[in-house]
Amino acid sequence: MSWKEVYESRIMSAEDALKKVPANSRMFLAHSMSEPTYLVEYMCDHKEWFTNVEICHMGSSGKHRYCNEEGMEGHLRHNSFFVSGLSRQAVMDGRADYTPAYFHEVPGMLEDGTITVDTVMLTITPPNENGEVSLGLSCDYTRAAVKNAKLVIAQVNDQWPFTISDGARLNVSDIDCFVLHNEPIPELKPGPLTEVEIGIGKNCASLVEDGDTLQLGIGSIPDAVCASLADKKDLGIHTELMCDGVMNLMKAGVINNRKKLIDPGVATTAFIMGTREMYDFVDHNPEINMQPVDYTNDPVRISMLDHIVSINSAVQIDFNGQVCSESIGLMQISAVGGQVDFVRGAAMAKHGKAIIAMPSSVKGKISKIVPVLDEGAAVTTNRCDVDYVVTEYGIAHLKGKTLKQRAKALIEISHPNFKPELIKAFEERYHCSYES
Known part of the structure; x- marks a missing residue:
């Protein structure tokens, strides 16, 4: 099959992609701005589809609904590798967990199985003429998560920047499910200095x-x-x-x-x-x-x-x-x-x-x-x-x-x-x- 055939055959709805997530599994979300906001919100809107799924990530640009809304128990539970303002109380209350780790060690732990990863969800660009997509704004542990997960679900966003270095590029064959959804990228604007x-x-x-x-x-x-x-x-x-x-x-x-x-x-x-x-x-x-x-x-x-x-x-x-x-x-x-x-x-x-x-x-x-x-x-x-x-x-x-x-x-x-x-x-x- 050509890369275009592979890509087109794996395009599906958010519902079809998310219903592939197995029960009693661990899901990693891409880091920081690369969290696929549409997919995460859709997942939280339909928490009843999931049984005992652990949501892991370091920094996040999302709302953390999986650890802050009532009724998530037994469906979605957060395990943070970098606690933020939206997850602090959940960790303190015991509704979420925290895993300490040096940042540089996280990819290696995903690769050697110290930290297992069943599913990863991320944001990518549309493919280029060579069938390559870009991780755009987040390579960090995201690349290792993609390479070692059993299921890779990507939100394809045409507003996503295409960073061209080898560390940021993947082939469409590395991804199992493509969900097409364009949306603005979260921004972090600098404020006035004191x-x-x-x-x-x-x-x-x-x-x-x-x-x-x-x-x-x-x-x-x-x-x-x-x-x-x-x-x-x-x-x-x-x-x-x-x-x-x-x-x-x-x-x-x-x-x-x-x-x-x-x-x-x-x-x-x-x-x-x-x-x-x-x-x-x-x-x-x-x-x-x-x-x-x-x-x-x-x-x-x-x-x-x-x-x-x-x-x-x-x-x-x-x-x-x-x-x-x-x-x-x-x-x-x-x-x-x-x-x-x-x-x-x-x-x-x-x-x-x-x-x-x-x-x-x-x-x-x-x-x-x-x-x-x-x-x-x-x-x-x-x-x-x-x-x-x-x-x-x-x-x-x-x-x-x-x-x-x-x-x-x-x-x-x-x-x-x-x-x-x-x-x-x-x-x-x-x-x-x-x-x-």
């Missing part, structure tokens, strides 16, 4: 040198960092996530990827989030190199990128330098994601820098620099891995520092509202004057 975020961005940018390769996340702090890099030259991108700030720097010529030792000339990423302008920018763009997350986030590969600078955020950091980036006490609010992947990769790289960037406080009311982490808080990045910590008040370099020196350096960049109590805690713990 003075605190601008200060953090400038402090982070001061650690970036011409020719460095960057790993950035998404949100106000990465946006602020990007806004402070306009005077840099010959920057590169090797990251798990690419957003509008990176696009703007590429358009301005600040990021040209010329000096990267791996994948020179292209921006390497595992997934993309942003605005419609961003999605149009990456469509058929040869400078965008989409790859699975076990490629982008492999610490060994990252270590081969001389002058790699990773920038990640945190919820809390204690006097020891222990970083919690995923929970508030016992409440799981996100996950480890790729933070440790890049912190360790940057630590092994020549001239590498790993930055933990965060506001010094929550609106001046709660200090994010604390003597000890909240009870039950997860240690995301351990104290021996932490390198630079940045707030709006400055930079603390912790590598090679004693416990006293670490605590003092962190107090120096804390919010003024909390310095007196932090100094008191320092003196009580270390039995010495803070000024000595």
Whole structure:
């Protein structure tokens, strides 16, 4: 059969495709913006078709109805690999589960059966003239899920960008069911930056040198960092996530990827989030190199990128330098994601820098620099891995520092509202004057 015959023979309705999902099985949804919204909503509208189906994913652009609506019990249950605002309460209440994992390890666990996958649902482009479809905005673990699932259901969306790198392309024969449904892609639009975020961005940018390769996340702090890099030259991108700030720097010529030792000339990423302008920018763009997350986030590969600078955020950091980036006490609010992947990769790289960037406080009311982490808080990045910590008040370099020196350096960049109590805690713990 030709690829066209294969494709046309597998086109079906959402109902026909979803009724193929077996009972007592595990379904993975594609990551982030690549979640097939139409199919997921249709599934939740007809929950009675399903018996004990576990819904797994990391980030999601959807509504999480499968863990937040009444009556899902016995039909659909969520197992999150990256807890979000829409799944936090369900996890806390025991109506959903959380599985911790380093991001770079997820594809390997799908491949070796550590994590089994029965069904995967994703969004793709229509096929090109060679019978290839593109994963578009999400390669990460999605490619491994497709390759190892027993049933692959794809929503074909003609508004989906066609990212052309080898890591993003599949053949129509890799997919069992094609459901044709066009809809706008969810957008994540950057908001206005606060003075605190601008200060953090400038402090982070001061650690970036011409020719460095960057790993950035998404949100106000990465946006602020990007806004402070306009005077840099010959920057590169090797990251798990690419957003509008990176696009703007590429358009301005600040990021040209010329000096990267791996994948020179292209921006390497595992997934993309942003605005419609961003999605149009990456469509058929040869400078965008989409790859699975076990490629982008492999610490060994990252270590081969001389002058790699990773920038990640945190919820809390204690006097020891222990970083919690995923929970508030016992409440799981996100996950480890790729933070440790890049912190360790940057630590092994020549001239590498790993930055933990965060506001010094929550609106001046709660200090994010604390003597000890909240009870039950997860240690995301351990104290021996932490390198630079940045707030709006400055930079603390912790590598090679004693416990006293670490605590003092962190107090120096804390919010003024909390310095007196932090100094008191320092003196009580270390039995010495803070000024000595």
